[in-house]
Amino acid sequence: MSLAxxxxxxxxxxxxxxxxxxxxxxDEVLGQRHLLGPGKPLRLAFESGKPHSMILWGPPGTGKxxxxxxxxxxxxxxxxxxxxxxxxxxxxxxxxSRAEAVLATRGRPTILFVDEVHRFNKAQQDAFxxxxxxxxxxxxxxxxxxxxFEVNSALxxxxxxxxxxxxxxxxxxxxxxxxxxxxxxxxxxxxxxxADGDARRLLNAVEILQNARPRGAADAxxxxxxxxxxxxxxxxxxxxxxxQISALHxxxxxxxxxxSLYWLVRMLxxxxxxxxxxxxxxxxxxxxxxxxxxxxxxxxxxxxxTYERLGSPEGELALAESVLYLAVAAKSNAAYNAYNAARxxxxxxxxxxxxxxxxxxxxxxMKNLGYGKDYRYAHDEADAFAAGETxxxxxxxxxxxxxxxxxxxxxxxxxxxEELRRRNAEARAKKP
Numbered sequence: 540m541s542l543a544x545x546x547x548x549x550x551x552x553x554x555x556x557x558x559x560x561x562x563x564x565x566d567e568v569l570g571q572r573h574l575l576g577p578g579k580p581l582r583l584a585f586e587s588g589k590p591h592s593m594i595l596w597g598p599p600g601t602g603k604x605x606x607x608x609x610x611x612x613x614x615x616x617x618x619x620x621x622x623x624x625x626x627x628x629x630x631x632x633x634x635x636s637r638a639e640a641v642l643a644t645r646g647r648p649t650i651l652f653v654d655e656v657h658r659f660n661k662a663q664q665d666a667f668x669x670x671x672x673x674x675x676x677x678x679x680x681x682x683x684x685x686x687x688f689e690v691n692s693a694l695x696x697x698x699x700x701x702x703x704x705x706x707x708x709x710x711x712x713x714x715x716x717x718x719x720x721x722x723x724x725x726x727x728x729x730x731x732x733x734a735d736g737d738a739r740r741l742l743n744a745v746e747i748l749q750n751a752r753p754r755g756a757a758d759a760x761x762x763x764x765x766x767x768x769x770x771x772x773x774x775x776x777x778x779x780x781x782x783q784i785s786a787l788h789x790x791x792x793x794x795x796x797x798x799s800l801y802w803l804v805r806m807l808x809x810x811x812x813x814x815x816x817x818x819x820x821x822x823x824x825x826x827x828x829x830x831x832x833x834x835x836x837x838x839x840x841x842x843x844x845t846y847e848r849l850g851s852p853e854g855e856l857a858l859a860e861s862v863l864y865l866a867v868a869a870k871s872n873a874a875y876n877a878y879n880a881a882r883x884x885x886x887x888x889x890x891x892x893x894x895x896x897x898x899x900x901x902x903x904x905m906k907n908l909g910y911g912k913d914y915r916y917a918h919d920e921a922d923a924f925a926a927g928e929t930x931x932x933x934x935x936x937x938x939x940x941x942x943x944x945x946x947x948x949x950x951x952x953x954x955x956x957e958e959l960r961r962r963n964a965e966a967r968a969k970k971p
Contacts (some may be wrong), residue, residue, distance in 0.1 A: 556740040556749075560717055561605055568602055569710040569738065574701055581606065581701055590650060592671055592678040594686045594695065597703025598779075600737030603681035605653040610679065617641045617649040619676075623658035631666045635811060638676045649676040656680035657689035664691045670891070671697050705736025718745045725759030733766055780811070784819060787862075792827045796866040803862050807855055817843035820861050822932055830872035831947030838864050867948025877941035884938070891932035905939050927966025 562568045565575050565585055572583040584591065590610055595603040604620075611618035618636045638649035651667075653659070671678045671694070678698060682689060686700055706714070711731045715722070718741075722730065730748075734741035744766055748757050751765050787802035806816060821839045828835040842861035846854030900910035915925040931938075943953035 547715040555743070556718060556746040557739050559606045560714075560742060562602075562609070563612075565606075565609055565613075566895060567919065568605060569713055570704055570706045571602060574703070580699075585610065585613050587782040588614075590616065590677040592698040594656070594682060594690060594698050594700045595703060596682050596684075596686055596700060598705050599683060599707060600734075600739035600741075601703040602738065603703060604652070604654060607650065607679045607681065610677075611650040611652075613648070614648065615675070617647050618652065619649055620652045620654065621733045623653055623655045623663075626653075628663060635670055635675065638670070642675065648926075650679060651676040652679045652681070654681045655683070657686070661691055664694050668693055668697070676932040706734075706738055707736075711736070711738070711741055714741055715745070718742060720745045720749065720757040722748075722762075723756055723758050726757045726762045729759050729762045731812045733762075778807075783809070783811075784816075786821065787816075788823055788827075789947065791823050791862060791865045792870065794866055796863045799866040800859060803859060809859075811860060812844070813846055813851060813855060814856060817846055817891070820858060820865065823865050826872055826875045827872055828865055828868045829871040829874040829949075830952060831869035831873075831944060831949045833948065835865055835868050839840060843947065869949075871946055871949050872947060873941060873943050880938075884940075891935060894929075894931075894933055897930060924962065926959075926962040928963075 565582065568575055570909060571581070573579060576582065580786075584593075595606060597603060598821055607620075610616075615828075617638065621630055621634060634651055639650065641647050641649055653667075656664070662783060667678055670676060678694075680690065680698065686695055695881075708731055712727070715730065720730075730741060730744055733744055748762065748765055751761075757765075774778075783802055783806050787806065790798035790802055803816065807813065817839075820867060821836065821843060822841040824835040839861045842857040845857035848854070849857070895909045896912055896914045898905070898910040900906045905911075915928050917923050917925045920926070935956055943949040943956065945953060
């Protein structure tokens with residue numbers, strides 16, 4: 540008799556290995572000690588004697604479906620499962636009817652589990668609300684996406700959110716023991732790396748190997764030749780995508796070239812569009828390096844152009860070089876802050892007229908109206924600077940949005956601006 544049969548007796552032999560090894564109690568669940576350990580939130584929920592609605596948020600293969608099933612088992616509740624990928628409003632109505640029938644005929648509560656709940660639109664999510672409120676069923680939603688953005692606030696306010704974590708190497712080693720795969724140390728290491736914290740992925744890989752070699756221990760070469768290339772978990776439009784681009788941006792801003800390179804390679808390895816990364820690198824050059832090192836923007840643009848010409852993998856080196864340069868370059872967000880401050884002022888301010896002395900005067904009428912009168916041509920003055928001149932609308936309060944840092948080229952810009960402002964103040968003080 541197999542280990543799976545010993546542990547979980549009634550499972551059908553034809554069921555996938557992941558299903559046959561599904562835990563039958565919370566003590567058999569691997570990982571999630573921060574939720575299932577003694578005195579922790581989910582264990583207390585199981586021990587409370589009364590289920591409550593919840594959102595289980597975490598990466599694939601961390602036990603979200605298992606926990607929902609175990610909760611139904613613990614509370615002797617009807618278990619209805621929907622997948623937001625394949626279900627619509629009709630399926631929701633059918634689930635409601637079934638829950639009503641179970642309650643009316645057997646007095647039994649229902650747990651309604653919705654996998655990938657983030658894929659339901661607002662109307663579909665709203666359809667659950669009245670039944671959750673009147674207690675027809677306990678709602679459990681599973682999502683790999685941040686529920687703050689993907690789940691309606693009304694539904695979110697009626698459910699506790701529990702964050703699940705990827706399984707550790709130790710958890711996955713335990714799972715391999717339960718699966719009973721004959722494999723050497725090298726094969727086990729590669730399997731765990733392939734799983735990338737996902738229990739279901741690990742067990743599916745084990746099943747492939749068992750079918751390919753029913754006898755004898757698997758070695759590292761056999762694992763590599765049998766399984767597809769190890770691709771890290773990466774959703775191009777999901778939470779992990781934005782987490783990783785955020786990590787890349789912050790590593791560059793934090794002047795850590797090695798961490799910057801790590802996150803760039805992680806995203807490339809995961810399938811991110813290199814041209815998207817090139818655009819974000821250009822943004823980093825503008826926002827975080829700015830005028831402290833104006834060469835950074837040109838280097839980022841050159842890297843994007845180089846990738847467009849060479850493609851992958853050769854062009855990726857240009858992106859790596861630009862990321863490394865941005866990471867070690869002097870940093871300044873003074874231009875970024877100045878632009879945002881100016882935008883905020885203009886959006887709230889009125890439409891101030893352009894002062895007459897800096898208006899263009901292409902016609903005689905405009906000249907007669909005073910357009911361009913008393914304009915001082917800076918190039919005709921000492922150091923090409925018209926000391927004391929003003930270029931803002933009349934009556935506008937004094938502003939100083941651009942505040943250069945003392946880093947890189949901006950240190951010289953700062954010194955020059957301080958000198959020009961001193962000369963302006965002197966010239967204006969002499970005016971009658």
